[in-house]
Amino acid sequence: MTNNRGIISHGNNNHFSNIAIGANAQASAITSPPAADPAADPAAEADARWDLGIVTILSEELRSIIDELKLTLHKRPSGLYFYQGEHTVPGATLRVVATQTQSQGQRSTMAALENLRRHYNPRLWALVGVGGGIHDDYARIGNVIVSTDVVYYENRKINPRGDTRHRGEHRQAPAQVVHAVNAYFTAHGTPARINGQMTAHAGNEYEVYPGVIGSGEAVIADRASDIRTYLTTYHEKVLAVDMEAGGLSQYWQENSVHDTANPGWIVIRGVSDNADEEKGHSHHELAARNAAHVLSRLLPYLC
Numbered sequence: 001m002t003n004n005r006g007i008i009s010h011g012n013n014n015h016f017s018n019i020a021i022g023a024n025a026q027a028s029a030i031t032s033p034p035a036a037d038p039a040a041d042p043a044a045e046a047d048a049r050w051d052l053g054i055v056t057i058l059s060e061e062l063r064s065i066i067d068e069l070k071l072t073l074h075k076r077p078s079g080l081y082f083y084q085g086e087h088t089v090p091g092a093t094l095r096v097v098a099t100q101t102q103s104q105g106q107r108s109t110m111a112a113l114e115n116l117r118r119h120y121n122p123r124l125w126a127l128v129g130v131g132g133g134i135h136d137d138y139a140r141i142g143n144v145i146v147s148t149d150v151v152y153y154e155n156r157k158i159n160p161r162g163d164t165r166h167r168g169e170h171r172q173a174p175a176q177v178v179h180a181v182n183a184y185f186t187a188h189g190t191p192a193r194i195n196g197q198m199t200a201h202a203g204n205e206y207e208v209y210p211g212v213i214g215s216g217e218a219v220i221a222d223r224a225s226d227i228r229t230y231l232t233t234y235h236e237k238v239l240a241v242d243m244e245a246g247g248l249s250q251y252w253q254e255n256s257v258h259d260t261a262n263p264g265w266i267v268i269r270g271v272s273d274n275a276d277e278e279k280g281h282s283h284h285e286l287a288a289r290n291a292a293h294v295l296s297r298l299l300p301y302l303c
Helices: 042-048 059-068 107-121 175-188 226-234 245-256 286-303
Strands: 052-056 072-075 083-090 092-100 124-133 146-150 157-158 164-166 170-174 192-195 205-213 240-243 264-273
Touching: 052 059, 052 107, 059 083, 059 092, 059 124, 059 286, 083 286, 092 107, 107 124, 107 245, 124 245, 124 286, 146 175, 146 240, 146 245, 146 286, 157 205, 157 264, 164 226, 170 245, 175 192, 175 264, 175 286, 192 286, 205 245, 226 240, 240 264, 245 264, 264 286
Parallel strands: 052 092, 052 124, 124 264, 146 205, 205 240
Antiparallel strands: 072 083, 083 092, 124 240, 146 170, 146 264, 157 164, 192 205
16 A cells, blocks of 8 residues: 655646645635625726716706717616716817716715715816806806816804804915816817707807806805905905815815825816806706716816
8 A cells, every 4th residue: 555645746737736745634615705806896997097077966967968968877786877988189088977966065066076976086186166246247158267276165154243253274285287288278268168068059159268166165146246256356266166176176285195196186177157146057058968977078188
């Protein structure tokens, strides 16, 4: 009787599995773990980094982005809904993802940005939709404001006699985004003039201006509002107001301390009202369509 004390392998590419050596040895089958599915693994998908992450607030805004950039629905295993697609610009094909916040305001915007960062890690954030115009010469209904500057107006001090003093916070987008926006207006003029994007307005031109956005939690529907007065006094180029851009700029600033690359950001607002007593919803579709189209025209410069 011969006892085998070991195994000798001769040659190349030999493979042994379920092998046991020695007295009373037992063999156990070892199953390799399945390969990771990037579609189900947020970390793996984030490693790929998408080019553009878009945040919208209203359904009209999201629909306009979907139609303009030809995005399709994608539901995450967590239950979150995103809209994904590819958009071709001269010399590149961009990976684009869009989402809608759960509600208006700074906090919901910051939560949406975190979802985009965690699942897609985009190189650029864009806040796109409608806003209220507060400058009669530039921010007329249907016009679009492209902003790399945000003034957050919500901080304030209320004195015993009821005197309110606003304390603005001014933040600017990263230099490369500012340069890209400047290049767009150098090429197309200030204002840039574009044909309307809705059938009823296709024969009408709207104007696109660079400008500052005032942002806070208040819905402004009063031409005599102290917030309007404060913003136009604080900076003469505050052209429009919204409720979300302050959250975007704050989220970017607080994430700039991390080692990972921090995306750039931009705000694009179609003017849907004049932040006065006539404020309503009748021009949301027009303003949202125009804003989405301006985003698509800016992408060759931004990405």
